[in-house]
Amino acid sequence: MTPARGPSVHPGSGVRRVQLFPTCLVEALRPEVGWATVAVLERIGVKVEVPEGLTCCGQPAFNAGAWADARAMARHTLDVLEATPQQDPVVVPSGSCAHMIVHGYPELFADDPRQRARAEALAHRTLELTQLLSQTPGATKLEARWPGPVAYHPSCHLLRGLGLRGGPEHLLDAVEGADRVELPGAEECCGFGGLFALKLAAVSGAMLRRKLDAIEACGATTVVSCDVSCLTQIEGGLRRRGSRVRACHVAEVLAGQ
């Protein structure tokens, strides 16, 4: 991953409509995250459109070094997102997918000026969800409510890749009842790493156990993340050890009633 580079879009200056990229994990495993995202966006007065034909950003292929395949997937995503005439901001409820589009796509096409220009244009109007919300004053006045203390786990691509530190926490703090507790070792990787979870499953499991021990020790009843990838890893582990701690996406907490 490459260090943070912000988008050129500043939604604070009146974004009225966005294109939502649900992401493959939300589509397949957690559609409720997509609905929560839509709810939150509509509550701050933003109209949401979901272009047809979006599938996956291609990050697993990119991370595996299979760049020819990743390029094919990136081209597909570019085609779909460019299909609508208006070039609205693209919102992604996932730090790693947003990072892929913002940093990975231009890199994939580094040697192809035409595709690179398309990739950069898309990168410039793509934001991770909390990135958009952090630039919108209304996002801390959602009147959301959540039962019980929460612990925030920042995903690596969100934190170090996109440089988004503090934003999600600030948004969570505005949710009544979601008393945020410090998660020991919060910034340590949960061990998902895409194919890593299968290729080095035992190491992934060991890293996960550390994360789970920290979650269980901190006293939170919900662990919150901006990435369904981390949540799948963490929730799978919590279930395996019979924990009652819930694992939720930040959008679900912000949409919480």
Add this chain to the structure above:
Amino acid sequence: MDIVREAEAREILGWDQAQLPVLGLAEAFAEAGVRCLDSRLPAEAETRRARLAELGQAGVGVTGADAALADTGSLVLSSGPGRPRLAWLLPPRHIALLPLARLYPDIDAALENRPGLQGDAAEVALVSGPSRTADIELTLTRGVHGPRDLDVVIIA
């Protein structure tokens, strides 16, 4: 001399009197019956080993200091005629005689004020304390190979 007495050293491995900023040390040692070892190492293998074995007996090493750096707590020691390196390396206790005027805030200041600091010396050492290691279970131990105790005597 107090330190030497405290260390109960019978032999000293030190810089020549001419290289030290304090006069009369040679006499003081002689008076106390403390022997200053000949630090010259022969080139021939066997005599060299014998001389080294002898030098290994020294209880205290005495040197001057070309400069000292406040920010890192370092002494700048350079080798040269009458200035054995082993004086600050071999004995378990090292006494460094530092003139106050040679104390600088940091290395940049030192080089600015004494541009010829490295000079012609084959070796310039920056020594920032006694020898130490934490290689065994991260437990800090002093005096691994170099000195266990380092005394800096500042001379105004």
Add this chain to the structure above:
Amino acid sequence: MSASPSQASFSRRVDSALQDSQLRLALERATSRFTRLRADGLASLPDPDAARDQAREVRVETLRRLDKHLEQFADRVSAAGGVVHWATDAGEANRIVLEIARRSGARLVVKSKSMVTEEVGLNAALESAGIRVVESDLGEYIIQLAGETPSHIIAPAIHKTKEQVGQLLHEKLGIPLTHDPAEMTRAARTALREVFLGADMGVSGVNFGVAENGTIAIVSNEGNASLTTSAPRVHVALMGIERLVPSLTDLSVMLRVLARSATGQKASVYVDLIRGPKREPEPDGPEELHVILVDNGRSRVLGGQAAEVLLCIRCGACLNSCPVYREIGGHAFGCVYTGPIGAVLTPALLGSERWSELPHASTLCGACREVCPVRIDLPRLLLDQRRQPAAASRSPLWSRVGLRLYRAAVTRPWLFRLSLRFARRLTRTFARDGWLKRLPPPLAGWTAHRDFPAFAARSFSQEWRSRDTERAR
């Protein structure tokens, strides 16, 4: 589908590391301690970010004109009375050292810590020529006695408990059994003192060579490097060709971040700046100084995509920050350079095909890049290594087939939807309470350590379309 030999041994090493609870405890203590120390050490600088930027600049400039700096360095070393040797590869480096040893009749060699000598396998070469080699760094001495390889760049014996060390010294040195590190250190000091004072030749590494005046800078906390390079008659220093800085000022920029990044110290206890052999009439110091400049693949790397990896100053900070290293330690990597830097350097220097698993032993979390004093973009380099064609052909069949299917589904929305339907049916059939406890190979690794969720009843887009159609009515 069978794993290739190197893959199998990598998995085996990883598994045995994960089962070694003593090792993991030691790793936990060491990495968390070093991480904390490093943070404090850097915080003590007025501007830590600027210091790292400057350090990177120095190294980038060095590599940019490495040929020029090397030439100047070699020239200045010779002018100071040192002998410069050029070694294209490991074999040549060892031959040169053996030749020097032969000419000076060396029977006993004392060594201070040097990664490049491990890389070229110097000790084994000397020993097969009947020359006794003794490591003087306490950690290296311990593992030499144990017949092991280092598990960490800075603390080579970090995987050993004090009980294990006590037992080892009891067996090898004949000292009474003790668990007191101070006593063990004293015993080692006594044993090694004899070696320092009796060795014919001292072999060291070089932390930085200074091109402008041919200085070699060597740092240590124990003073073993200082003794290695002062007492014996002959001093042989091996240096990777990339380990230069242009000037003394540049050297101080590097030293400012080196110790802080490694152990949090403001400065290593001993910094030896050596320029040539002893200068008559100095009383001590070596009669001969030989500097061996080792290439062993570095110039090839310099001309390639992984060039940035040569900026490394071997501080070990990336190891301490890596969540994977913390679980498996250095031995699992199976080579002298371990951790994030090793996962790039080893395949780059020694062959991507043989070491193709190493770059995959990472989640690309980026913690390493955050701590690197010269800001090497290790995640980027790891990705580049994964892209190597040699590496790709080594990936298991299931992953190559899976990739093909995955690409087809992602680029064809109808196939994507169909695949979701299929996966949904399968997972929901076998799920209990919405979760699966066992997935079939090749996905079994997932459920070995965590549950897997059943796919959702309807995908987000499916539901979105139907609500859209609802709204349209």
